[in-house]
Amino acid sequence: MTRVWDVPVHDSTRVRDVRAATEAAGAHAGLDALRTAAAVLVATELATNLLKHAGGGRLVIDLVDGPGAGAGTPAVQLVALDDGPGIRDVTEAMRDGYSTSEASRGAGLGTCQRISSAFDVCSSPRGTVSVARIEQGVSRGSARPGCRAGGVNIPLARAEHSGDAWSCVRSGSALTLMVADGLGHGRKAAQASGAAVDELHRHGHLPPAAILRRLHEALRSTRGAAVALARLDVDAGELSFAGVGNIGARLHGDDSWEHLVSHPGIVGAQFPATVPVHRVPWKPDSLLVLHSDGLPSRWAPPDDPALLAHEPAAVAAAILRDAGSADGPVRDDTCVAVLARDHSEGYP
Incomplete structure (x- = not known):
């Protein structure tokens, strides 16, 4: 059955809920402690960004097929959605060290991209969508039929x-x-x-x-x-x-x-x-x-x-x-x- 965690993120207490849901999803997907920790880190960053830059949103966490579709190896998928003002320059925002806040360490989206099996951000004045997939072993570059x-x-x-x-x-x-x-x-x-x-x-x-x-x-x-x-x-x-x-x-x-x-x-x-x-x-x-x-x-x-x-x-x-x-x-x-x-x- 399709197990989904749909977490509204409108105040800081919900970041804790996001972390707990991601840990549960990692257990369902059979991720080891290291990859589960990576998923939690990405989820925490995405949830925090929803609060800091978009006035809130939602984080949807579920299990999806990994690149070896049909092999019974699910991955954790994290989808952050908001109706905020959007990111002016996504490429720049993905750069390590980039920050719009003096309080931020600037490790954000660049780190998320690096530790995820797949990561994408699309942004416009209508809002931002961020999608990350974390599986047991990063597999970028695996063969696919186009x-x-x-x-x-x-x-x-x-x-x-x-x-x-x-x-x-x-x-x-x-x-x-x-x-x-x-x-x-x-x-x-x-x-x-x-x-x-x-x-x-x-x-x-x-x-x-x-x-x-x-x-x-x-x-x-x-x-x-x-x-x-x-x-x-x-x-x-x-x-x-x-x-x-x-x-x-x-x-x-x-x-x-x-x-x-x-x-x-x-x-x-x-x-x-x-x-x-x-x-x-x-x-x-x-x-x-x-x-x-x-x-x-x-x-x-x-x-x-x-x-x-x-x-x-x-x-x-x-x-x-x-x-x-x-x-x-x-x-x-x-x-x-x-x-x-x-x-x-x-x-x-």
């Missing part, structure tokens, strides 16, 4: 478990990305989406429609779930998409966005006789967003090319943050996952 995936998952009302889940698996030159939304929310919904993740890792070498049929059998004993799968074959330059239920999908290419539509139904309960598969070219600027219905149906895709060039997890977090509205309170778990070309090292 694409990368990442996501963020936030449970309703800061519940212990999210009924949504995302995951990815690799097979040769292909990567398959999945988002699953267990019916309802809470523990039983998390059991359904967790079963979908387990089945994906067993059958990720299959095409999307075949995986969905396997998922349908595996989820019969659960509440069922809405599931969407996207398989990118880098060598063929083609994306194959198939979904059952209300998982949203938008594909960016040639400076525009298009919807990819799932088929009505419930995986594990009401499975369609046929599952349509959409095949589209994967272009130099292609980027795919999959999301559960916790994201507002009329969310506006980002139009900032600089954002789209960031790590997928950072793009997903920015989409989730910017889609929110005080006028439209969140009523469900929310998961956003992104598939993009690999322009840099670090994320799976």
Whole structure:
């Protein structure tokens, strides 16, 4: 099941909560004491920055697939989100010794980048998103088939478990990305989406429609779930998409966005006789967003090319943050996952 720690950071006492949550996440991920300490240090720095520079925000801590997707080696992912004024020069802020405060030692973001397995910051006048991944052994530069995936998952009302889940698996030159939304929310919904993740890792070498049929059998004993799968074959330059239920999908290419539509139904309960598969070219600027219905149906895709060039997890977090509205309170778990070309090292 998807275990998530969603910690609001609006006063200094919450930094302690962030540290405790990160220690718990490290234990769940099987990190040793050294790597857990690294995760706690990064989380503390990110939480402190939320207070010092943004007037507060939230830190979302969860477990994600490491570069060896499918190998059962989760990593701790830390996502800091805020609506502050942004960082004027991110490159300068990442330099060791940089500080905007006389009280700061200036070790901040540069240290976070150095001790994390992967680290990214994207900032604009709308706010800042910082994403760090800490796993058992830094693995920058590991082989990958020209694409990368990442996501963020936030449970309703800061519940212990999210009924949504995302995951990815690799097979040769292909990567398959999945988002699953267990019916309802809470523990039983998390059991359904967790079963979908387990089945994906067993059958990720299959095409999307075949995986969905396997998922349908595996989820019969659960509440069922809405599931969407996207398989990118880098060598063929083609994306194959198939979904059952209300998982949203938008594909960016040639400076525009298009919807990819799932088929009505419930995986594990009401499975369609046929599952349509959409095949589209994967272009130099292609980027795919999959999301559960916790994201507002009329969310506006980002139009900032600089954002789209960031790590997928950072793009997903920015989409989730910017889609929110005080006028439209969140009523469900929310998961956003992104598939993009690999322009840099670090994320799976």
